[in-house]
Amino acid sequence: MNTEPDEYYIEQTLNGNVNAFAFLVEKYKHMVYTLTIRIVKNKEEAEEVSQDSFVKAFKNLDKFKGESKFSTWIYKIAYYASLDVLKKNKRFVNSENIDDFNEGDLENMQDALEYLHENERKKVINDALLRLNEDERIILTLYYFEELPVKEISKVVNLSEDNIKTKLFRSRKKLTTILKHVIEPRTIDLR
Amino acid sequence: MKPIKNIEEITKYIIKEAQIESPSEDFLNKVMNSVKLESKLSLSKVYQPLISKSAWLLIIMVFFAFSIFMLAGNSENSYLLSKLNVSFFNKITSIKVFENISSINIFKNIHFSSTFTYSFVFFSILVMLQLLVIKNYFNKQNNI
Numbered sequence: 101m102n103t104e105p106d107e108y109y110i111e112q113t114l115n116g117n118v119n120a121f122a123f124l125v126e127k128y129k130h131m132v133y134t135l136t137i138r139i140v141k142n143k144e145e146a147e148e149v150s151q152d153s154f155v156k157a158f159k160n161l162d163k164f165k166g167e168s169k170f171s172t173w174i175y176k177i178a179y180y181a182s183l184d185v186l187k188k189n190k191r192f193v194n195s196e197n198i199d200d201f202n203e204g205d206l207e208n209m210q211d212a213l214e215y216l217h218e219n220e221r222k223k224v225i226n227d228a229l230l231r232l233n234e235d236e237r238i239i240l241t242l243y244y245f246e247e248l249p250v251k252e253i254s255k256v257v258n259l260s261e262d263n264i265k266t267k268l269f270r271s272r273k274k275l276t277t278i279l280k281h282v283i284e285p286r287t288i289d290l291r
Numbered sequence: 292m293k294p295i296k297n298i299e300e301i302t303k304y305i306i307k308e309a310q311i312e313s314p315s316e317d318f319l320n321k322v323m324n325s326v327k328l329e330s331k332l333s334l335s336k337v338y339q340p341l342i343s344k345s346a347w348l349l350i351i352m353v354f355f356a357f358s359i360f361m362l363a364g365n366s367e368n369s370y371l372l373s374k375l376n377v378s379f380f381n382k383i384t385s386i387k388v389f390e391n392i393s394s395i396n397i398f399k400n401i402h403f404s405s406t407f408t409y410s411f412v413f414f415s416i417l418v419m420l421q422l423l424v425i426k427n428y429f430n431k432q433n434n435i
């Protein structure tokens with residue numbers, strides 16, 4: 101549908117063609133919504149925050165200098181808007197302190213996950229993700245799903261690249277450990 | 292211990308399996324409605340100055356003309372006029388009616404006490420400051 105680069109639509113929007121902005125919304129709505137829902141954990145709120153993020157981006161489009169990608173910029177707006185919602189509702193949840201990192205039987209994990217029905221697999225993984233810190237969830241999503249380079253992620257969450265790498269390392273272990281604890285009893289039940 | 296590469300792969304698999312979430316069907320419409328409303332608002336926010344540039348030019352011209360006229364009227368031999376040697380003004384001031392007008396000093400009998408003058412100046416400055424503060428306040432509100 102839209103083969104032009106983001107810059108084309110940005111320029112069109114700035115020149116008064118408001119409808120050009122729709123292409124950008126269409127392109128990034130899924131990722132923006134995914135990021136917000138992984139922070140605010142509520143469909144209605146996530147939808148509202150995502151909408152507000154796009155409107156805010158539109159209002160400030162003339163201030164977007166193009167130093168980073170448009171995607172990085174919109175993700176950053178969505179990330180901070182979501183954190184604001186958490187702050188307002190004082191809903192920061194301390195993530196679990198998982199110390200018993202054990203990478204022993206990773207190979208069984210994939211098998212166990214594959215054994216689950218697609219919807220259940222998605223739910224199990226999302227539940228596990230929600231037990232991580234807000235920033236860990238976002239960093240993992242941006243790095244492994246969106247495949248953004250560490251440099252761009254550091255711009256979104258405003259942390260140093262080294263810090264991102266450390267968080268990636270820790271959250272990988274945390275996530276697999278949580279999943280292992282969740283899956284093991286299930287697979288035993290299935291047998 | 293498995294190599295780290297393995298945990299990378301499994302994490303990638305997990306995150307991809309978590310899939311992406313989709314907002315409601317009319318998400319795009321809702322955003323675009325807000326965006327269009329916002330662009331209309333921003334258009335209407337372009338304030339027209341109360342006094343246009345041409346009006347300011349006219350005011351300045353009238354002001355200068357008037358002040359020169361007053362100067363010329365007050366003293367026919369004024370330094371400025373003798374330098375400028377504006378024959379037009381000399382002609383005007385030579386007309387009796389204008390001479391009479393210029394000799395009337397309407398402020399002659401009005402005297403202000405120094406206390407009044409100082410307080411007037413002081414309050415004028417305060418009013419100007421308030422204007423600046425209020426203007427800034429509204430500018431900030433509009434920018435949010």
